[in-house]
Amino acid sequence: MPVLSSIRERFSEERPFAGMTVGMALHVEAKTAVLVETLAAGGAEVYITGCNPLSTQDDVSEALNTREGIHSYARRGADAEEYYAAIDRVLDARPAITIDDGMDLIHRIHTERREVLDSIIGGCEETTTGIHRLRAMARDGALAFPVIAVNDTPMKHHFDNVHGTGESSLSSIMITTNVLIAGKRIVVAGYGFCGRGLAQKARSLGARVIVTEVDPRRALEAHMDGFDVMTMDQAAPLGDIFVTTTGNMGVITERHFPNLKNGAILANAGHFNVEIDVEWLASHADSTVHRDGIDTYNIDGKAIHVLAEGRLVNLATPKGMGHPIEVMDLSFSVQALSAEFIAKHGRELAPGVHDVPSAIDEEVARLKLASLGLSIDRLTPEQETYMSSWTIGT
Numbered sequence: 001m002p003v004l005s006s007i008r009e010r011f012s013e014e015r016p017f018a019g020m021t022v023g024m025a026l027h028v029e030a031k032t033a034v035l036v037e038t039l040a041a042g043g044a045e046v047y048i049t050g051c052n053p054l055s056t057q058d059d060v061s062e063a064l065n066t067r068e069g070i071h072s073y074a075r076r077g078a079d080a081e082e083y084y085a086a087i088d089r090v091l092d093a094r095p096a097i098t099i100d101d102g103m104d105l106i107h108r109i110h111t112e113r114r115e116v117l118d119s120i121i122g123g124c125e126e127t128t129t130g131i132h133r134l135r136a137m138a139r140d141g142a143l144a145f146p147v148i149a150v151n152d153t154p155m156k157h158h159f160d161n162v163h164g165t166g167e168s169s170l171s172s173i174m175i176t177t178n179v180l181i182a183g184k185r186i187v188v189a190g191y192g193f194c195g196r197g198l199a200q201k202a203r204s205l206g207a208r209v210i211v212t213e214v215d216p217r218r219a220l221e222a223h224m225d226g227f228d229v230m231t232m233d234q235a236a237p238l239g240d241i242f243v244t245t246t247g248n249m250g251v252i253t254e255r256h257f258p259n260l261k262n263g264a265i266l267a268n269a270g271h272f273n274v275e276i277d278v279e280w281l282a283s284h285a286d287s288t289v290h291r292d293g294i295d296t297y298n299i300d301g302k303a304i305h306v307l308a309e310g311r312l313v314n315l316a317t318p319k320g321m322g323h324p325i326e327v328m329d330l331s332f333s334v335q336a337l338s339a340e341f342i343a344k345h346g347r348e349l350a351p352g353v354h355d356v357p358s359a360i361d362e363e364v365a366r367l368k369l370a371s372l373g374l375s376i377d378r379l380t381p382e383q384e385t386y387m388s389s390w391t392i393g394t
């Protein structure tokens, strides 16, 4: 992670978080550990837990606990009670800065732990679903401090959501099931950043891709990108593999299950396990077989395979490694610099959702290009004038 490493070097010298506590709820896996160490190198006392009960790598969580100034409470397979107890332990440390992936820390602070508000300067949010929740809070006047929308910046969603989720979800499906992608009909629900990545990468492996959408513009984009567009009702009997990436609930439900093919594989890449109605399957199956990362529900003589209990397939299957390291180098560099921005300027910001300052985004892109040994052109003074003028025409 060359970009994050160069930020860590600067942080060790400048110590922007000296005397500050950072509370985090992220997928606790190897790349996240590098972000945690980067913040600790910058002087922060870091308290971290998971943001999904199945995405923690226990060896990473244990290793973090051996580091000076770092405390990890994440454990793979935590039930709801342990999951929230761990969030509470992070909040007991009275963080000045929160870093969330899905907004569970911020939700807990505003609902059950309002006393923690006294210590908070601001927060950062990693994913689309967290930003949706934050904007809904801000709309209701309920958000009590400033939060940087890390997900919404181009250096995050153009790479992490598109390439990271696209590649890692497919590789996780392949390694968990050992199925051939070539020739399969893959149904991608949602043609947002994650869905586009998945659809394009599945096609490049030889799959025939169907896209379902609710937004007419994105549906049209999928059509012109060469994918079949239809409703989930129409796609249900056609698909061999389904991947939901909508950030919405109830995308594949009891209406669709009876029409699926025998052997259909269902996976979710959206943040929460609400896109596929796994509860319905579990309560209506004639029998269920649980294997590593695959639950097979037998319904009316058909087998329906659900991966990772309908949780994030790229992280929550036993062999899911999450996004490739190059991608997380970019996303977590934006996180580290956004946290530094909150440490320095958070007190000047009004409560609400704020964009990542564009200088941060450019800095990460510049550092990444430098690490790749790539050079780009610079605007000449004449070009700068031309681009900012309205007087020069035909």
Ligand SMILES: NC(=O)c1ccc[n+]([C@@H]2O[C@H](COP(=O)([O-])OP(=O)(O)OC[C@H]3O[C@@H](n4cnc5c(N)ncnc54)[C@H](O)[C@@H]3O)[C@@H](O)[C@H]2O)c1
Residues within 6 Å of the ligand: 127, 128, 129, 130, 157, 160, 161, 165, 189, 190, 191, 192, 193, 194, 195, 212, 213, 214, 215, 218, 245, 246, 247, 248, 250, 251, 269, 270, 271, 272, 312, 313, 314, 323
């Ligand atoms: N797996 C990962 O590691 C990972 C990484 C990044 C983001 N995410 C999560 O993936 C989800 C999608 O993120 P994104 O950045 O692509 O969001 P996005 O908003 O760009 O795209 C979501 C798309 O789904 C569509 N949609 C909504 N409801 C639908 C429905 N019922 N049927 C079909 N389409 C529907 C929307 O119109 C939109 O085009 C979020 O939950 C996000 O938090 C996961």
